[in-house]
Amino acid sequence: MQKLSRSLAENLAALDALFGASADYYVKEIAIYHCKGAIVLFDGMASLDSLWELLLDAASRQAPPNRSDAQPLTGQEAYALILHGSAFPAESSPVQDMPDLVKRLTAGMAVLLLDGCAEGIAFSVQGLKYRSVEEPSGEGNLRGSREGFADLLRVNLSLLRRLIRTPDLVQEVQQADTAAKTEYALCYCKSRADPAMVRRVRKTLAAAKPELLLDSSYFVPWLLPSWARLFTPVSYTERPAAAAAKLCEGKIIVLVNGSPSAMVLPALFCENFECLDDYASTAVFASFLRVLKYASFYLTVFLPGVFVCLAVYLPELIPPQLLYKIAAAEKATPLPLFAEMLLVILVLEVIREAGLRMPQSLGHSVSLVSALILGDAAIATGLMSTPVIFVASVTAIALFVTPSLYEPAVLLRLGVLLAAGIAGPVGLVGAFFAFLLSLSGTGMMGVPYLAPHPFPQAPLAEDGVIRRNYRRLSRQGFNIWQDRR
Structure with missing residues (x-):
């Protein structure tokens, strides 16, 4: 793992060797507190307007705050002042090596490198262009939310967080072991999901090595190694409201950057015949449908x-x-x-x-x-x-x-x-x-595909082929793992 050098010129030379031929690679050498530095980012992913609002005023200052003389600061002193002694909205964790620097840059951040300091400072000034939040075309409903997942992972995570406003929601973001280093997120409610199953899914996704990761369904061959199967006990949704409902049932959601499709683990056969409108309609009509x-x-x-x-x-x-x-x-x-x-x-x-x-x-x-x-x-x-x-x-x-x-x-x-x-x-x-x-x-994950709602098994469940009144259903919440606790 290549560590960052204390020499700004060496760091810029290493970056130029990696990205110098790319048209979107942008580097601007500046002086901040009389200390030489450079701003590095990818044009179109980081917002230059936001960056200059944060740094231009400070970069033009000739002396640090609360310092009467104009003695130049060393790179390490400027780094400590910017990261810990100023109001700069920088990321709390520094950039210490070249892979981490590349990861921050490709995430849309801007990184400040200082001469004489072997660590960089990252700023969250993302300006990524993405498809707006629209109603998904493949999941129609008459009532309820019209929002659908977008293509950007961070936007999708914020849509889930806005619906589940409790500390129980956990969103773990990792990079897949692919050539493109695509990000994916593992989402679950820690008070409802089975911890053993969460660990199992986390380990499986980390060990998966797809050539490319363009959608959450690319993980299925690693989650279900069997090649001969007609039914796949996973489901997909592009509606944040549906994904939030599955999270509240103790299920696990997998989101991949660049795809609006969320994978739900595990899925039941009867869920293919349900929709959000069932719970907004009367029990008799929903059962008929x-x-x-x-x-x-x-x-x-x-x-x-x-x-x-x-x-x-x-x-x-x-x-x-x-x-x-x-x-x-x-x-x-x-x-x-x-x-x-x-x-x-x-x-x-x-x-x-x-x-x-x-x-x-x-x-x-x-x-x-x-x-x-x-x-x-x-x-x-x-x-x-x-x-x-x-x-x-x-x-x-x-x-x-x-x-x-x-x-x-x-x-x-x-x-x-x-x-x-x-x-x-x-x-x-x-x-x-x-x-x-x-x-x-x-x-x-030990959940049979034909398991009816809810556990334990019953010929006509409260929320199975026919549905009871929603007030009655709300008296006892459903959890996919409840018969194993």
Whole structure:
């Protein structure tokens, strides 16, 4: 570890070797109390206006306060006077080595180096440009806060601190072991989170070595080493209000600089069917919506497979009038029903991906026009039947009711369809039990993914598939670790 030199020229030469070719590297040599010094910063990250308001007046003085003579100060004396004997709003911890100096500079601070002193003084004059605090586009709600996380880590931490105004909130900021040295934050409430689990997560994140760290989800392969899993017992949110609610439940939040997505550890399966609006609505209506969401999820996973299984292997279970219409529609198509359903589902996924990756001004138009034109053309040419397109469309729409389960639902839907199309009822039942095993075998930090609200387990929990009155729920708060205390 390279320590700072007492020679200002040597320190500046070392910095010039590191950043001299960078256009944003800025250094200004000054004299303060007749002592030679230099201000070092990155233009655009530190605010020059704020810096000069702090230092320009003092730099022009010819004598330190309460000193009658004009004898120049040594670098060590000027350092002690500025850091401890003046009203300068400097950082309390000095800069002692080159890695620490680089860390302060890349955090948007300005550093004052003095000739004859082997330590630098950092000033928090950040002037970082960042996206303003806006409502997240992927998490809509009718009531409650409209704020969403921004891309700057310090802004996100301040949003959490503003909502949880107690000493319990702990926000630990560290640098990841990557080439870019990206910062991340581990947030938890010390009176509610399990200390052993906090230590475990802290150790895992410190040991993780991703090539790049652009989002909190990059840590998942280290938190969950298993590569073959359909469900991931972590969740994500861009709403500070939702993150604050999870912290109050004893959960752990991971934020990464440059990303507005907060990772919540651990997550439960039932939380995918809940939202902030549930607690702002009546208990009856919120329970109705939750039942509807559960039904939509199972519909999008099993409807195509059940339809193919009944139409191909068990047609006697379909009402005669409906069966005649399905048979008449299928006679005009060249493909078997199973291949037809598989093709329609894959085409819908291609359209969705194209609409998502296109520029925002074109994405919705491309998705809508593609679906209408392709669907109408497929029916008109006899390539696909109307019942198949109808079932696939209902399945695709039902999937967006629970967007957080989109990835496993797509894979499960294809798996169920393949099993039902190849093995019929036996394959459909086998796929259902494989789905249950996948859910029941998922967990994190000793918390099963299927654990209902609240512990201990109950058939119909106070805040599970149906919700009780919020006044009743508030009598006994929920904590994710309470059955382990």
